[in-house]
Amino acid sequence: MTATNDRHKVVVIGSGFGGLFGTKALRRADVDVTMVARTTHHLFQPLLYQVATGILSAGDIAPPTREVLASQKNARVLLGEVTRIDLANRTVVSEMLGRETELAYDSLIVAAGAGQSYFGNDHFSEFAPGMKSIDDALELRGRIFGAFELAEIGATRGDNVDHLLTFVVVGAGPTGVEMAGQIAELAHRTLKKDFRAINTRTARVILLDAAPQVLPPFGAKLGERTKRELEKIGVEVRLGAMVTDLDERGLEVRHKDGRTERIEALTKIWAAGVQANPLTRTLSEQTGAPLDRAGRIAVNPDLTLPGHPEVFVVGDMISLDNLPGVAQVAIQGAKHAAKEIQRRLDGKPGQGPFHYFDKGSMAIISRFRAVAMVGRLRLTGVVAWLMWLGVHLVYITGFKNRVSALLKWAISFFGRGRSARTMTLQQIFARNALARLERGATDLVSRPGEYDEARRAELEAQAAEEARLTDQGARGVPVEQRSAG
Numbered sequence: 255m256t257a258t259n260d261r262h263k264v265v266v267i268g269s270g271f272g273g274l275f276g277t278k279a280l281r282r283a284d285v286d287v288t289m290v291a292r293t294t295h296h297l298f299q300p301l302l303y304q305v306a307t308g309i310l311s312a313g314d315i316a317p318p319t320r321e322v323l324a325s326q327k328n329a330r331v332l333l334g335e336v337t338r339i340d341l342a343n344r345t346v347v348s349e350m351l352g353r354e355t356e357l358a359y360d361s362l363i364v365a366a367g368a369g370q371s372y373f374g375n376d377h378f379s380e381f382a383p384g385m386k387s388i389d390d391a392l393e394l395r396g397r398i399f400g401a402f403e404l405a406e407i408g409a410t411r412g413d414n415v416d417h418l419l420t421f422v423v424v425g426a427g428p429t430g431v432e433m434a435g436q437i438a439e440l441a442h443r444t445l446k447k448d449f450r451a452i453n454t455r456t457a458r459v460i461l462l463d464a465a466p467q468v469l470p471p472f473g474a475k476l477g478e479r480t481k482r483e484l485e486k487i488g489v490e491v492r493l494g495a496m497v498t499d500l501d502e503r504g505l506e507v508r509h510k511d512g513r514t515e516r517i518e519a520l521t522k523i524w525a526a527g528v529q530a531n532p533l534t535r536t537l538s539e540q541t542g543a544p545l546d547r548a549g550r551i552a553v554n555p556d557l558t559l560p561g562h563p564e565v566f567v568v569g570d571m572i573s574l575d576n577l578p579g580v581a582q583v584a585i586q587g588a589k590h591a592a593k594e595i596q597r598r599l600d601g602k603p604g605q606g607p608f609h610y611f612d613k614g615s616m617a618i619i620s621r622f623r624a625v626a627m628v629g630r631l632r633l634t635g636v637v638a639w640l641m642w643l644g645v646h647l648v649y650i651t652g653f654k655n656r657v658s659a660l661l662k663w664a665i666s667f668f669g670r671g672r673s674a675r676t677m678t679l680q681q682i683f684a685r686n687a688l689a690r691l692e693r694g695a696t697d698l699v700s701r702p703g704e705y706d707e708a709r710r711a712e713l714e715a716q717a718a719e720e721a722r723l724t725d726q727g728a729r730g731v732p733v734e735q736r737s738a739g
């Protein structure tokens with residue numbers, strides 16, 4: 255596909271924090287931007303756990319990118335998974351359900367993020383979904399609320415339901431902490447009056463990590479404080495505990511002292527590791543830029559690829575100066591890239607290296623309890639929670655999503671309810687079912703241009719026959735009477 259005019263063409267890969275903010279930062283530039291992404295939405299990943307635990311609905315944290323960019327005239331949105339990047343010929347190839355598109359670019363911003371890492375044990379994913387996408391969050395919602403339902407059935411039949419009421423979160427980083435805190439609140443507060451055969455307050459929530467502390471990026475003191483707060487709301491925190499095996503009914507853990515333990519738990523949630531998007535491999539092969547253990551690519555200090563000043567890589571895909579995998583790194587990196595493109599077109603000198611401004615980090619433990627780190631300031635409790643509320647309201651994309659989230663937070667935090675508890679069997683099982691199909695969802699659609707003329711004739715004949723039966727008053731009339739008439 256080629257652009258219709260000679261304006262500078264920018265292709266942006268990804269509609270996450272880097273992709274969306276990079277595209278928006280180019281709104282006044284004399285360029286044509288094509289943002290290609292494998293989902294139709296921009297995802298606010300930090301609130302995925304609230305979709306999984308029924309506080310928010312998917313739409314609150316995942317507005318359609320097409321709508322977000324509707325008034326940005328120089329930007330277009332294309333649905334597709336990028337499968338090839340050809341740096342020499344400056345093209346990007348994307349694919350969606352068997353339909354391939356080639357895009358030419360003058361400048362490229364790669365912001366394809368990171369995925370879940372099971373540290374080489376990918377088969378764990380069947381029974382312990384990660385939390386990276388709306389699909390993941392909805393599946394987890396189904397599994398979490400579904401476990402309480404199965405426990406109710408089991409208790410009604412007189413079965414032992416301990417394993418159904420045990421929830422294990424693997425990974426004590428911000429995502430794991432937030433998830434464990436919310437499941438504890440669900441069990442001990444939200445659901446306590448909803449069941450008859452089980453007492454949801456007896457549910458166990460276990461947070462495991464191989465590392466010796468909770469929330470390592472927040473430092474030892476806040477980590478210890480968070481652990482105590484989690485324990486206060488009923489979360490069992492097990493540190494130095496490495497998961498060695500995992501199946502449908504539970505998992506095996508090896509402790510630091512060599513002891514092994516089997517935990518019976520239907521619901522496992524993987525919040526343990528991240529791996530950069532595999533597109534870093536092709537970029538590395540074509541430039542010689544090395545990858546680190548998490549698959550992140552070493553970029554130049556100005557976020558370009560070695561030998562390719564026209565290609566910027568931003569966000570979770572990069573390894574530069576120990577920058578963390580957080581939203582602000584992606585947002586600021588993408589804005590830096592957009593500004594550099596604009597300056598080059600204006601004939602201005604380059605900005606030089608990318609400088610990250612750390613605005614701080616925070617994690618919510620439960621309602622009215624959070625931890626926050628801003629510069630040298632370490633905050634906990636209600637003050638940190640209010641900061642968390644303010645920051646998230648500012649960064650959720652779109653006014654209507656902010657209003658909707660605020661309303662649902664009021665319902666969940668001040669009341670006992672959760673507005674988004676809907677779950678279906680499809681939600682729980684579709685991912686694994688699709689994974690078992692050889693070519694995933696592509697198997698379920700016809701390929702472009704594949705069109706069955708005979709089937710069309712059959713459908714036309716069938717419709718004509720239906721119409722004739724109605725027109726001739728032949729419906730409901732026995733065959734013998736029809737011929738007699």
Ligand SMILES: Cc1cc2nc3c(=O)[nH]c(=O)nc-3n(C[C@H](O)[C@H](O)[C@H](O)COP(=O)(O)OP(=O)(O)OC[C@H]3O[C@@H](n4cnc5c(N)ncnc54)[C@H](O)[C@@H]3O)c2cc1C
Pocket residue numbers: 267268269270271272273290291292293295297298299300301302303334335336337365366367368385386428429531533568569570571579580581582584616
């Ligand atoms: C559960 C969770 C909680 C988090 N909490 C916080 C938090 O509290 N604070 C914080 O600062 N950070 C948090 N983060 C991290 C933060 O979300 C990431 O650092 C940030 O999203 C990185 O932005 P990005 O643009 O690099 O990638 P992403 O935002 O992940 O965007 C990647 C985009 O690329 C698309 N894509 C991927 N592969 C392809 C392909 N081949 N072709 C086309 N498109 C593709 C994806 O669909 C997506 O649109 C959290 C992350 C997770 C998963």
